[in-house]
Amino acid sequence: MKLHEYQSKQIFSRYGIPIPKGRIAVTAQEAEHIAEELGGRVVIKSQVLVGGRGKAGGIRLAKNPDEAEELAAQILAMEIKGLPVRKVLVDEAAQIEKEIYLGITNDRTARKPVMMSSSAGGVEIEEIARKEPQKIIKTHIDPLLGLGDYQARDIAAGIDLPREHWKSFGMIAHGLWKAYLDCDATLAEINPLVITSDNRLLALDGKMVLDDNALFRHPDLAEMRDLDAEAPSEIEARKYGLSFIKLDGNIGCMVNGAGLAMTSMDIIKLFGGEPANFLDIGGGASADKVTAALRIILADPNVRAVLFNVFGGITRGDEVARGILVALDEVKTKVPMVIRLVGTNAEEGRQILADANMITAETLADAARKAVAAAQAQPTKGAVS
């Protein structure tokens, strides 16, 4: 789960990291008031969960409160990469001498947190990694020991930070580590961390990504989720404990297991079709889960056919087949269904489905071929009747 800049910076501030004075505005007038409070010169920053806000014109400098109002009105009317701007952060404008990068993320390969820092801040870390990888200092942190003072000093020295800033840099590095730890973040990033013209360190921009699997111990953070950044169908699916991702194709997929669900998408593409979604209904395939999943898939008007791909292991194929029939009885639809059952008692399951006039398939390839053909033969939109 991604946090907005203002949310991330508020958290950083609680851990002693200096951030600019500023507040959130949802109207242009509010932005003007905040600019007045802050003494006139402010930065108006759109709060949307996508990269490239600056390039899209979503971050602007205002020289006075009037200009702040005008620019805030413009930005609040924008859509950036499809997301509406509902809030702007109005921050005191800083005089920047130098921009630094400082972030912590999980290194999957080392299986440890890694603190990354660079003297080339202000651009995305991926870009620094591409153009000037030698300018990134990577320090692995033992998850049982935490960040050492010496590590923070080594990083400061590694990015050629003047010695006078080492102490405050150390406090910021420790604050960021604590924030990362306490929030179960997978990314905590200050970019840029600047040296101001009056020689202070200041976190101008902040970004946090939290581990969805750890939100159970952070109900306060879980409430910060911005639903704008997610497709409504994905939000709906989460309610039923289904893992769903909307795609642009026209063949709906309902599969048990994430790996098999990805494979089903891949094979549809291999046989000339386009998957409409990723959907993992989890182990088994109970009638109520199948019903909920089917409703979510069929709510997409692009869907011309649905491919069920269920491996019956401990849940036997015949039980799965009966569950599917109950669900189809509940969700009446004209969209063709191609059902592939495999595994234990699959034969019996297929018979049950064939008796109910379903299109059945034995192999993955056969199922994909039939689903692609069914979608192509369906000229008009399928509809839930």
Add this chain to the structure above:
Amino acid sequence: MSILVDKNTRLLVQGITGNEGLFHTQQMVEFGTNVVAGTRPGKGGEWVLDGKIPVFDSVKIAVEATGANTSVIFVPARGAADAMFEATDAGLSLVVCITEGVPVQDMMRVRSYMDQKGVRLVGPNCPGLLTPGATKVGIIPGDISIPGNIGVVSRSGTLTYEVLFALKQLNMGVSTCVGIGGDPINGTSFIDCLDLFEEDPNTDKIVLIGEIGGSDEERAAEYIASRMTKPVVSFIAGQTAPPGKRMGHAGAIVEGGSGLASDKIRALQAAGVSVARHPEEIPDLLQ
């Protein structure tokens, strides 16, 4: 012969009284696994499965009483890390964690601790291990595979079952199947399993089932090119997955241009691995 689990496995089930724990304990016992004990804090002294398996309050007591050497964990995500620490401190040599949804920072601490103590972990978020004809530890359906000479290692669950079942249909058997799990930070890796299969006299060929996210497949490819003599066949799921989205498994995500299926396939092919376009091609590639 097999890797990691065999007839000498004396299994302890952590979280044996929960729905999942109890159901799969029964399945494992029916398969022939030697389940010697279970734990559930507060229920020590009880018995489950018609008085066949004793329940203990702690792993330490269970190990002392029964000589368990392997543990399988069905404890819910919020207690899973603690269960893994407990198993480590009780001196078990192999810990298999089935639980899905363990926080990733918990896993980094668990890995660091287990590495220091020299304990092997499989999982979490995995289906466990199956040595057909001998033993199963975890939730892989017991009747979808027959004994044989093919080693299987996979990040997935049902996709692995698919492959086992497809092999069985063609009378092709498996030495051991290891589900290493779909989380970004896990225990036993592809390379660990490749190494064990290379050493195992009863494994002649290996199937490696990977997916998008991370670079474990690329590192496996390097290992195969430099160390392996036995042929490896592979399939990588997630070629059509959009970037930046987690595809069900916490670890299945393309981030910042890394973790792409196409890169993994290219690396494996460059290492001499035959990569199937879809899982049903795997048996052909093995012949």
